[in-house]
Amino acid sequence: MHKHEESEDSYFVSKSQKKRDMDALQDLGKKLTEYGPARLKKVPMSDNLREALVEMARLTANGARARQLQYIGKLMRSEEIGPIQAALDVIEGKSHAEVARMHRLEKLRERFLEDETMLTEIGNLYPAADLHRMRQLRRNAIKERSENKPPKAYREIFQILREMEEGGVATEHPHHHSEDEGHDHAGHHGE
Template sequence: MNPHSPDDHDDEEFDAYDGPSKSQRKRESHALQDLGAELVRLNADQLARIPMPDDLLDAIRDHQRFRKNEAKRRQLQYIGKLMRSIDPEPIQAALDALKGVSAEEVARQHRLERLRERLLEDEGVLFEVAESHPGADLQRLRVLRRNALKEREAGKPPRAYRDIFRVLRDIDEAGSGD
């Protein structure tokens, strides 16, 4: 028999799995640090929507307070270290939702855009909004609708048109937040 044949050596040394390679761990660490870099760019309202431990939130706020680049760099590394001890998936999902990239968020945006178009075509859609969202400011929507139609006729920038979307989005968020 050949002393170097593959059948002769101990299979245990090849079957032992030591976990991810050093390169893989480094890539994962950098990905978490990049996620942390996205978090530090958020404002206070956006940060409040992201589920995260208090120590991570404190570290992010500290980073935002720092002025010197070296302090910011070290703090970002610390944020990455904190993130290695938590599940980043809920944070990533919340960030995606904030950026509007999740499938649910895209579908929601399209639904609200269709509602806005229907509202501009027919004022009766206000009654649908009132039924599905009691307490919605229908008077404001009515005024915005009228202004958007005037803007469209005059060829002006669509300020009221955009405001209608914002109001509908806020109404929808208030209704889903119950």
């Protein structure tokens, strides 16, 4: 009798574990639906799953989307989950790195607007920078702020910093990462 109780317990454990595994597959499938086709190209998966995800992007009716999501969850059962998860981790890591880069550039722009001597640091970071143009944009951005005008020069400073960094002209500089790097300034990327 004691043996029978043990097998009954392990049946329930394995049944609940299966449920957790199915939920995890469903969640991973749902996560895949949040990415566009360009990003999904980098994720290894079967053609059936890829087609189901493309179809999901086309659907607009909630009922149809719910059925498609269930179908995607079913397809996930036959997928190699490890490579899919690894590819998503890379994609998400890149987006986190991109957000951190944007924050860093925003902070550099703010420090530059507060203190013109930051122009020297910008010149050290980006030797190809047109410092005369940057100084002029700084004056314009400050004027725009004081007159409540659209932030055209403010945005252009950000664009120039981003282009210089993407162009690979930046050299690593100890002051490039500000000491308050952990603070969140979300909501004004490139603005």
